[in-house]
Amino acid sequence: MKDFQASLPVKLDFEVGGVLRIAEKVVPYGNKVLLMVDPFLEGSSLVAKVLASFAERDIEAVEFYDIVPNPRHTTIDRAVTLVRDNGCQAVVAIGGGSAIDSAKAVALVAVHGGSCWDYTERLGEAVTRPTTRGLPLLVVPTTSGTGSEATPFAVINNPELGLKCAIVNPSIYPDVALIDPQILVSKPARLTALTAADAFCHALEAFISIHSTPWVEMVALEAIRLFADNALRCVEHGDDLEARARMALASTLAGMAIAGAGVTVSHALGQPLGAMTDAPHGGTVAASTAQVIRWTLPVAQDKFARVAAILDPATQALSVAERAARLPDIVSTHFARLGIRDTFGSYGLKPEQVDAFAKVVWTSFNQDLACHPKPIRDQQEVAEIVRQCL
Ligand SMILES: NC(=O)c1ccc[n+]([C@@H]2O[C@H](COP(=O)([O-])OP(=O)(O)OC[C@H]3O[C@@H](n4cnc5c(N)ncnc54)[C@H](O)[C@@H]3O)[C@@H](O)[C@H]2O)c1
Ligand SMILES: [Fe+2]
Numbered sequence: 001m002k003d004f005q006a007s008l009p010v011k012l013d014f015e016v017g018g019v020l021r022i023a024e025k026v027v028p029y030g031n032k033v034l035l036m037v038d039p040f041l042e043g044s045s046l047v048a049k050v051l052a053s054f055a056e057r058d059i060e061a062v063e064f065y066d067i068v069p070n071p072r073h074t075t076i077d078r079a080v081t082l083v084r085d086n087g088c089q090a091v092v093a094i095g096g097g098s099a100i101d102s103a104k105a106v107a108l109v110a111v112h113g114g115s116c117w118d119y120t121e122r123l124g125e126a127v128t129r130p131t132t133r134g135l136p137l138l139v140v141p142t143t144s145g146t147g148s149e150a151t152p153f154a155v156i157n158n159p160e161l162g163l164k165c166a167i168v169n170p171s172i173y174p175d176v177a178l179i180d181p182q183i184l185v186s187k188p189a190r191l192t193a194l195t196a197a198d199a200f201c202h203a204l205e206a207f208i209s210i211h212s213t214p215w216v217e218m219v220a221l222e223a224i225r226l227f228a229d230n231a232l233r234c235v236e237h238g239d240d241l242e243a244r245a246r247m248a249l250a251s252t253l254a255g256m257a258i259a260g261a262g263v264t265v266s267h268a269l270g271q272p273l274g275a276m277t278d279a280p281h282g283g284t285v286a287a288s289t290a291q292v293i294r295w296t297l298p299v300a301q302d303k304f305a306r307v308a309a310i311l312d313p314a315t316q317a318l319s320v321a322e323r324a325a326r327l328p329d330i331v332s333t334h335f336a337r338l339g340i341r342d343t344f345g346s347y348g349l350k351p352e353q354v355d356a357f358a359k360v361v362w363t364s365f366n367q368d369l370a371c372h373p374k375p376i377r378d379q380q381e382v383a384e385i386v387r388q389c390l
Contacts, residue, residue, distance in 0.1 A: 004213030008256060009173045010150055014249070016241065018180040019046065019140050022092060023053035025176050029136035030089025034082060035061040036103045038095025038142055039068075046183070050094070062086045070157040070164060070274050070281070071098045073117040076105045083110040083135070090136040096195075097146030097281065100139045101154040104172040108134035108154075120156055120165035123363045130171055138176040142183050144234075144248045145195025145282055147202055147255015149177035157275050164275030165364050179252060181245035189235045192247075193338035194282030196231035199223060199251040200334075201285045204307060205264040206257035208300045209371040213260060220257040224310050226250035232337055264372040265292045268365035269344075269386060272357065277347045286335050287342040288389040290328040295385055297324060299374040344389045351390065358383035 015021070026033055033054075041047050042065045054061045064079050083091065083106060091110070093103030105116040111134040112119075118128040139149050148154070154167040187195075203223035206216050227250045233243040269292075270285035277284070293304060304324035309316050312330045315323045335341070349357060362369070362379040369376050376382060 001214055004215050006213070006215040006260060008150060008259070009170070011176045012150070012179065012252065013176065014179045014245070016180065016182050016245070018178050019094065019183055020049055020053060022050060022094075022138065022140060022178055023057050023059055025138055025178065026054070026059055026090060026092060027057055029138070029175070031058055032060045032086065032088050033062070033090045033092050034064055034079065034086070034088040034106065036064045036067065036079065036091065036093040036095070036099055036106070038099045039065045041094060041142070061092075062088055067095060067099045067102055069096070069098050070278055071102045073115065073156050073158045076102050076109070076116045076156065079106045080109045080116070088135070090138065092138045094140040094142065096141070096143040097148045100141060100146070100148040100174075101156070103137060103139060104148070104154040104174065105156060105167060107137040108167070108169070108172050110135050116156055116167070117158055119167045119169070121168050121367060122163075122165055123366045129169055133171045137174040138178070139174045140178045140180060140183070141248070141251070143187065143191065143195040144184060144244070144251035145198035147199060147251045147253070147258065149174055149179065150252050150255035151259045153258075155271060159275075162275060163360065163364055164271050166271075168367065177252070179248050181241055181248055184244040184248060185239045185241060187238060189238065190339065191280075192238065193231070193235050193340055194280045194286070195251070196227060196234065196247060196282070196338060197286040197335055197340055198282035199247070199254040200227045200231070201266050201289055202254035202258045202263060203227065203250070204289070205266060206254070206261040207307065208296070208303050208373050209261035209264055210373055211261040211371055216257050216260040219253045221306070221310070223250045223253040223257060224307055226253070228311050228334075235338055262371040263368050265296075265369060265376070265385065268361055268368035269389065271365055272360045273344065273347055273349065276349070276357070279347050283340060283342045284347065286340050287344050287347065288385075290332045291389045292385065293331065294328045295388060296372070296374045344386065349386075349390065351387070354383050354386050354390075358386055361386075
């Protein structure tokens with residue numbers, strides 16, 4: 001067996017209704033927090049209850065709702081100023097991956113200074129990589145997709161440069177992640193589908209990554225099983241609390257998987273597509289997945305065959321090669337059932353833009369490309385894969 005290390009420095013708390021205990025969990029970290037809330041919750045009874053529970057414990061909350069999908073570096077820097085001006089001792093985030101990634105960056109930059117963009121990974125450029133933690137950070141996800149509560153990543157969009165890049169640093173793991181399936185029952189069907197596809201892609205990409213380990217394989221395969229059994233149920237019956245809980249677990253496990261092994265080509269392509277078009281992250285990642293599997297065959301044949309057997313048990317009698325070869329169509333069918341039929345072309349990427357796009361992928365997401373089991377030689381080869389996904 002391959003040697004491996006695994007650690008998860010986040011305290012995970014899965015609890016129905018648990019969001020109302022967030023104040024209790026903040027107490028050990030201080031009495032003044034920046035509360036970053038996804039704007040879809042602004043003015044909601046949930047936020048009113050959370051604020052009341054903070055007041056009961058004499059915790060002052062500085063509220064911040066200015067978060068957009070594919071979060072902007074300027075917004076994050078503004079939130080850092082707010083933390084410093086108000087002397088906040090911790091950061092609390094309630095929201096989707098964009099809110100949680102913003103909070104992760106805010107907590108780090110508030111302690112270490114500068115702009116959050118300086119901390120993002122860009123090939124050949126100076127990157128600030130602190131080795132000590134930021135402010136204490138507590139997060140409550142409202143989507144089941146990114147698994148950001150369990151990863152050392154924060155993805156930041158810089159529209160001025162047309163780039164979306166990631167902070168990759170173990171110092172940004174949250175301290176506490178409170179996963180409350182009750183919050184998820186009202187998540188709209190389309191968002192549920194797109195975020196579920198993101199979680200599936202995390203699990204698949206980490207599973208096939210060259211950095212995959214026995215630990216990563218275990219959590220990734222369990223995430224794929226949970227996705228297969230619960231994603232469609234969540235889309236069709238949003239109020240099924242058990243399915244929501246299991247899909248939330250799939251998302252967290254898939255986050256743990258990418259924390260251990262990274263993501264691969266579909267994310268390297270999907271992230272810059274999100275920066276270019278502001279399209280939903282899950283959709284931009286799902287858009288290339290079937291084609292990337294096709295392009296990767298037969299390099300990861302054995303692993304693809306194992307995933308095919310989970311997603312479509314009817315394939316279990318087939319040979320490994322036959323099962324693996326079926327996976328692209330099986331994945332497309334699963335996405336189509338969820339209502340996801342996206343392609344790069346459907347997001348407006350035009351053939352004449354492919355070379356410039358491939359250059360961005362090569363320079364901003366080289367780390368992810370390097371995790372893929374089939375080596376990618378250069379920018380031209382990236383462009384070839386993108387053309388296949390149009
Ligand atoms: N840090 C990581 O490890 C990691 C991994 C994958 C993706 N990401 C990043 O996370 C971001 C995507 O996050 P996401 O997919 O969770 O979406 P999101 O946070 O961007 O939210 C999408 C939209 O849904 C709304 N929303 C969120 N929860 C809702 C709910 N329960 N009900 C109704 N509306 C809701 C938001 O207000 C927003 O308008 C991208 O920027 C992506 O790059 C991060
Ligand atoms: Fe993702």
